[in-house]
Amino acid sequence: MINQLTNISCAEVLERTSGKKLVILYPETSNRNVFISCLSQQHGANLRYYCIRPEQTTLSKWLAGLAEAENFRALAGALKGGKPSDWATALAADLAEAAGKTKKVALLLDEYDRALGQRDETRFWSALIPNLPSQVQVIINARQLGREPWQTWIDQGIAGVLGREWRVSSGMFAMDSYERPTLEIFSFGEGRVLVNGYEITQWDGVLPRNLFFYLIDRPLITRDEIFQTFWASLSIPEATNVFHVTKRKIADRLSRAPGVGNIELTQYRSGYYIPSERVTRCVDADEFREMIERAEASENPAEIKAYYLRALELYRGDFLESVGMEWAERRRDQYREMVTGALSILSQIAYKEDQRALARDYLLRALSHSPERDDLRRDLSAISA
Secondary structure, three states: OEOOOOOOEHHHHHHHHOOOOEEEEOOOOOOHHHHHHHHHHHHHHHEEEEEOOOOOOOHHHHHHHHHHHHOOHHHHHHOOOOOHHHHHHHHHHHHHHHHOOOOOEEEEEEOHHHHOOOOOHHHHHHHHHHHOOOOEEEEEEOOOOOOOOHHHHHHHOOEEEEOHHHOOOOHHHOOOOOOOOEEEEEOEOOOEEEEOOEEOOOOOOHHHHHHHHHHHHOOOEOHHHHHHHHOOOOOHHHHHHHHHHHHHHHHHHHOOOOOOOOOOOEEEEOOEEEEOOOOEEEEHHHHHHHHHHHHHHOOOHHHHHHHHHHHHHHOOOOEOOOOOOHHHHHHHHHHHHHHHHHHHHHHHHHHHOOOHHHHHHHHHHHHHHOOOOHHHHHHHHHHHO
């Protein structure tokens, strides 16, 4: 079955997770509920669910909660005096016992981001994964997750990631030819930035944050264009000084993510500031535009529908809602027009497929973005008649 809103097939989800000891739900996926629903259908009553609570601030605390909730006796015993590797071995034994000789069992750990950075986390997982029997699968659901210790198992094919398969960019779990920090930029909505899965929330003022998003939005730009946008009233020497100070603040904030070293967002070449070759960028707005372009270039109705649906999935709100500068407002208007056009065409497709309620819903959403469009109102009236 294919989910009509996401165009994701449960069969495809199950194919991608088959034989994986570890499944990670990509932290920034908006299809989380679809994936969990598919996995629940697969495992049925054999899916064990545990949500890590806010007060479980250590590895031993959430494991103790899990042992009590699932009556895992081996784990409960190991926690009384063992070390993290002992806890991992005991949990693997409990899960193997729950699975028995033939049936499969899955453990879904929800809100795992509450466990991030806990002491001995890496040692625990490094002992658990090799000891899991083939009929046991652990599923991790988190809204924030770093590369380690997961990347090694992804590279080896032991672990799978759900969510990145429907992205043009694979984000922090991308495999690169050499180690580079990965910037994930979510510019629809308030605007969020993750470095190797860790969110940057402090920018040392509004200016560094605004300049960061401006440079992301414009991957090829001259110094004069930057100065005209941000410091038109300053002299060239004054603007140059403020610019370099602000760039250093951006580099400092990005470099505070654990284990990434010094990060430079841009490099200067042939009179232009361009993206640094030492950083991998994954930008939702770039992927949004690519999906729109692919849809407009395609003549296949199924492809057109899939590309537009992916674009809508990426569009989680207006472009940089928290930035009030003129350049951001212009870009917001452009993206609103693009999402309105996508919704209008999806409405036409739904109407041809005799899905009038869905066609009407798409038009209502289009009008919420572009209330001045009389043609959309006429289409809505025709569908509702």
